[in-house]
Amino acid sequence: MTALLATHRSRTIVYFICWLSLIADGYDLYVYGTTPPAIIGQEPFNATAAQAGAVGSLALVGMLIGSLVVGILTDKLGRRRILIGSVLLFSTFMLACAFAPTWELFAAARFIACFGVGGLLPTAVALANEFALPERKSLTLGIVLTGPALGTVAASLSSMLLIENYSFRPVYALGCFGFLACGLGLEIPPRVPGLPHGRRAPGDCPGNFTGLRPGPPTGGPRRLLAKPHVAPRRANCWAPGSGHAPCASGWSRCCPC
Template identity: 55%
Template sequence: MTKLRPPTWAILLICWVALLCDGYDLYVYGATLPGFLGDPSWGVTKSLAGTVGSIALVGMLLGSLAAGTLTDRLGRRKLLMTSLGIFSIGMILCAVAPNFTVFAIFRFITCIGVGGVLPTAVAIANESAPKGKVSLAVGAVLTGPPVGSLVGALTATALVVDHGVRPVYALGGLSIILLIVVWRWMPESEVFLAAKEAPVSGGHRGASVSRLFTARQLVPTLLFWIVCAISMLTMFGITTWLPVIMQGAGFAAQSSIAFLSIYSVGCIIGTVVIAWIAQQSAPKYMVILGFSIAAMSLLAVSMTQNHLLLFVAIFFAGVGGMGTQNMINDHIAQYYPAQVRATGLGWALAAGRLGAIAGPTYGAVAATVGGSPGAAAMWFAIPAVLGAVAAVAMPLRDKTASTPTPKNTTAEGVSS
């Protein structure tokens, strides 16, 4: 008897929850940073905090590279389970770390798992989406990271002042429950299974990484890497240091963390709206628009001290922040053919992690040298402008790329 596959909405929901947990675990560091800096027992300085934030993101780079190399060989399901297990255990270890040095080691391990989830979950969502609604489905799934960021910010707001940072990280360990769900109910991608059986022109299946550097794909691949790096430098610099920068501007600890919540809400709404528009046009155009919105919003932050206008500007910075990166992910996933989809996205994200690694350190410079929120915002507006320019050069979807058709779809009860 053939085992029935769960409906499409259930697969997409699992991907969304995985990315929510991923976003919580990733962005909670910035939300808890005021707690580390304000508790003398941790012995954390701004410079040390920026360095640890960057080193941890090296783990994300390794996780993205591993996922990009192995997911198109071993399967989406196995890599998703492995990544979930690593970052769930890592968050629990962070919660019980005896000092900041040990915390930094556990944070590094956590980020290895975090780096592997996104390319895997996006590949699954792309391949499970109803026909003609790929951008909408992927965009909906990609609201997971900003929702996770918002949950992390709200959790930190509620707990850090009175209870410290440990409970915030302990709650992140609850994602281990999702690992059981994926093991029990998540099927392997049919498109992956079909692509695995399909002949690969110009080489064998194991050469998927080299296919990113063929004469036709070399320039697009490099452009994707550049755009991802710029996007992540801006995004990770802001999410790591926004609460600290606003605290330096005179806001109380809880109010400063609230700015990260506003940024996250902008990310969520921006992802939904931009994904809907992308379905009518193309993700590339939304990437250009997103970078432009981020740049203008950050310039607005640099020009006002009005609290209401600051909240509005930070909201739109979120619209053009993570919303932009999500459209980059969507564009790359649609650009590459199925045989190298996860590989192309994983390696682009790995290249982007170089920008993410530089982001916290860049943010530390902006927070220290800039001195004021306005000056720091100007520092972050510069890469946003450069990102818009680079995005213009990105190619549109490779319409010659074919996607293998899943076999026995009717027999296996796939629902769309």
């Protein structure tokens, strides 16, 4: 009984960390779409609409770069380290956005923050999937993926409550609550509960999260993707995600705040 309780607790901790990280991810991604009224033509930046739009577009580029880099580093560093690093990166630079003295520094901090935003979602989903019980994977991932939506709602509410009286800086400062997920991320167990002793969790070692069998070195990503049995699987995983973020982010920027 004690072992079962410990196993359940370990899995629950992982689910909660992934869920909390995705709330922070959703908040940091969508918060920029709620703050242009406090930035365009307002002190201290007096940014133009064109400048604000350019920063919003650069954020998507940062997400793309972050996703690509994470895809390469995950097999080398493990998903646990990547998750903690991604949250730490975007939380730190969200705080930098809150205290940026100039528009140029604000734009640079926003761009770098989106590296972590782009890399977190696939990492958190893969980590939750690895720890989920086979018969509850769909339910577990469904619950974990409510995180970005809740983060979006939190970004909207914080803007409504804070911008009018305190401008945009406190709204960005709240984005650093992801630091809490970083601390909790250290509690992710080193192996999946139920695996034989000595086997590490897939999130703590080079993962085989594509469903492909491990083999000898492939000679780099380009040669790997060229293989006929690999390319379709990579495309099926990459295509839906690559279209989701631009569409969702673009919608948040087109809607009036």
